[in-house]
Amino acid sequence: MSLYKIQSSVQEVAEAISAVLNVDVTIIDENLCRVAATGKYRTFIGEKIPINCSYELIFKKKSPEFIQAPKDNKVCKTCARKETCIELATLGYPIIKNKECIGVIGLNAFNEEQKNNLMEKYNSLLVFLKKLSDLLIGNLNYYETIKELIIQGEETGKIIDGLENGIIGIDNNGKIKFVNSKVEDLFKIKKENIIDKQIDNILPELNVDLDNHSFQEKKIKISNKKLSFIIKNIPVVVENKKVSNIIEVHKTTDMVRNAYKIVGVQNNIGFEDIIGNSEEIVKVKEISGRVAQSDSTVLLRGESGTGKELFARAIHYASPRKHAPIIPINCASIPDNLLESELFGYEGGAFTGAKREGQMGKFELANGGTLFLDEIGDLPIHLQPKLLRVLQEQSFMRIGGKELISINFRLIAATNKNLEEMVKEGKFREDLYYRLNIIPIYIPPLRNRKKDILILSEAMLKKYCIKLEKDIEGFSSEVKEAFIKYNWPGNIRELENIIEYLVNISNKDTITIDDLPDSIKGSLNKDLEHIDSNKLTLKQQMENYEKHIITSMLKEYGTSTKAKKQISNILDINLATFYRKLTKYDLQ
Numbered sequence: 337m338s339l340y341k342i343q344s345s346v347q348e349v350a351e352a353i354s355a356v357l358n359v360d361v362t363i364i365d366e367n368l369c370r371v372a373a374t375g376k377y378r379t380f381i382g383e384k385i386p387i388n389c390s391y392e393l394i395f396k397k398k399s400p401e402f403i404q405a406p407k408d409n410k411v412c413k414t415c416a417r418k419e420t421c422i423e424l425a426t427l428g429y430p431i432i433k434n435k436e437c438i439g440v441i442g443l444n445a446f447n448e449e450q451k452n453n454l455m456e457k458y459n460s461l462l463v464f465l466k467k468l469s470d471l472l473i474g475n476l477n478y479y480e481t482i483k484e485l486i487i488q489g490e491e492t493g494k495i496i497d498g499l500e501n502g503i504i505g506i507d508n509n510g511k512i513k514f515v516n517s518k519v520e521d522l523f524k525i526k527k528e529n530i531i532d533k534q535i536d537n538i539l540p541e542l543n544v545d546l547d548n549h550s551f552q553e554k555k556i557k558i559s560n561k562k563l564s565f566i567i568k569n570i571p572v573v574v575e576n577k578k579v580s581n582i583i584e585v586h587k588t589t590d591m592v593r594n595a596y597k598i599v600g601v602q603n604n605i606g607f608e609d610i611i612g613n614s615e616e617i618v619k620v621k622e623i624s625g626r627v628a629q630s631d632s633t634v635l636l637r638g639e640s641g642t643g644k645e646l647f648a649r650a651i652h653y654a655s656p657r658k659h660a661p662i663i664p665i666n667c668a669s670i671p672d673n674l675l676e677s678e679l680f681g682y683e684g685g686a687f688t689g690a691k692r693e694g695q696m697g698k699f700e701l702a703n704g705g706t707l708f709l710d711e712i713g714d715l716p717i718h719l720q721p722k723l724l725r726v727l728q729e730q731s732f733m734r735i736g737g738k739e740l741i742s743i744n745f746r747l748i749a750a751t752n753k754n755l756e757e758m759v760k761e762g763k764f765r766e767d768l769y770y771r772l773n774i775i776p777i778y779i780p781p782l783r784n785r786k787k788d789i790l791i792l793s794e795a796m797l798k799k800y801c802i803k804l805e806k807d808i809e810g811f812s813s814e815v816k817e818a819f820i821k822y823n824w825p826g827n828i829r830e831l832e833n834i835i836e837y838l839v840n841i842s843n844k845d846t847i848t849i850d851d852l853p854d855s856i857k858g859s860l861n862k863d864l865e866h867i868d869s870n871k872l873t874l875k876q877q878m879e880n881y882e883k884h885i886i887t888s889m890l891k892e893y894g895t896s897t898k899a900k901k902q903i904s905n906i907l908d909i910n911l912a913t914f915y916r917k918l919t920k921y922d923l924q
């Protein structure tokens with residue numbers, strides 16, 4: 337780096353030398369430019385020294401050079417200004433930095449007194465010039481360090497500003513020294529209004545213990561809404577003394593969202609992943625695509641295994657909320673007494689067995705995104721008014737909490753139950769029913785969209801061949817016929833299970849009729865001809881059909897406890913229900 341960067345301090349050194357020694361001084365840099373000068377050469381500051389001037393030699397030799405009578409000296413033979421040079425003597429001293437000569441301090445004598453001065457004090461002058469050259473190198477290093485610090489400061493500032501979490505720098509007296517843009521965004525405040533102010537006055541609810549590392553959840557009121565933040569305090573310690581604090585602020589929902597991204601819980605599903613091109617399913621996909629854009633509650637209806645959850649995910653990922661999570665909860669699979677805390681979350685110590693630090697519920701986790709309430713028909717009656725209140729007021733309290741938490745999620749609910757019947761029987765609240773049934777979407781059972789059966793079978797075959805590393809080309813025409821004729825009570829879930837089973841057991845290129853379980857094989861010729869629909873009520877026909885399905889499955893899988901469990905899984909009914917049906921149809 338050129339001495340020019342510290343020109344003013346170089347000039348000060350030149351003036352000081354000149355004053356002490358009573359000689360003129362010139363200091364040049366590695367570009368042979370006069371950086372500083374006193375006396376006769378002062379007017380040449382900023383200009384190059386003459387070509388082939390003796391100082392060039394000092395750059396090469398990196399050692400001092402005393403030249404007498406420059407006009408006659410052989411060192412000056414080729415100097416461009418040799419003829420007009422009026423110097424009687426000159427002493428050049430190299431300025432060495434990292435073993436490189438980066439400049440020369442020149443002492444010029446224009447009269448005998450000055451010349452004698454240089455000659456007499458030559459040795460002590462060398463020591464003096466060494467000190468001054470070291471001083472200039474020190475100044476240059478200092479300048480470079482400061483510049484590096486400024487660059488680092490700028491870079492750090494940019495990095496901090498780009499972070500997704502808020503950063504507040506606080507000095508030891510609790511004064512805010514810096515904040516990044518995210519803090520402005522999170523707390524709706526302007527940097528210029530808070531710098532140098534006390535943190536306790538600006539954000540009193542933060543109430544951070546500045547002396548210790550801490551990690552706490554805090555509720556802070558912003559624009560009249562209580563929002564939840566995770567606040568982390570990091571004391572900065574230098575030489576065993578705390579010098580400042582860095583406070584990291586995360587919006588709780590952002591943190592949760594990131595955690596979901598990291599663990600990959602989210603399955604990004606698009607409508608293109610929903611296989612099927614029957615008129616029925618295409619229509620449902622079209623409607624779902626349209627409603628995805630709005631925020632209205634969707635109620636997905638359809639038998640078990642028809643793809644309701646798939647549709648819920650596709651709607652979420654086609655919606656403006658796609659960057660936030662979709663949080664599913666199955667109301668049927670969580671015991672009644674746990675469902676409330678799963679939904680609402682709880683404060684620390686809210687009940688025996690509760691975690692000390694409390695826990696966030698699904699409502700909070702879904703904030704900004706979508707809450708998918710699966711099997712809503714199984715929501716216990718005592719929770720129904722509570723859910724209704726949350727939906728109406730868009731806020732709720734955690735169990736054991738005292739503060740209302742605002743939330744903003746889109747609700748997608750799903751059920752395979754007849755909610756209208758349940759309302760009539762008093763098992764489902766009418767007000768909640770109307771609040772949920774804003775956009776009902778019916779997903780047709782597989783038997784009503786026969787056109788999709790083969791497409792789905794082929795797709796599932798491919799999927800499981802890849803998964804199980806098999807190479808099966810397809811299905812025989814008989815198998816295809818059986819698939820089309822079969823009623824698929826378990827819908828696509830059942831189809832998928834059957835294909836997984838077939839890929840597992842088959843060791844041929846093609847899946848043939850012999851590979852099929854009896855329940856499906858039977859569909860080829862039975863076609864339910866044994867049910868005489870003319871003489872029976874709808875209920876009786878349904879029961880006959882149910883008995884028929886269970887009988888053929890018992891034939892297929894056997895009657896052991898394990899087989900019964902397997903059948904109830906395939907039919908997607910719980911084991912107790914399955915046993916009830918076995919008793920009812922005398923199939924035990």
Ligand SMILES: Nc1ncnc2c1ncn2[C@@H]1O[C@H](COP(=O)(O)OP(=O)(O)OP(=O)(O)O)[C@@H](O)[C@H]1O
Binds near residue numbers: 609611638644710752
């Ligand atoms: N159209 C489809 N294309 C591909 N896979 C599908 C399709 N529909 C459903 N599936 C698959 O079938 C299985 C069951 O689907 P899903 O869980 O969405 O059904 P559901 O109606 O929510 O069932 P339940 O009422 O029992 O919860 C899943 O593995 C799903 O990926």
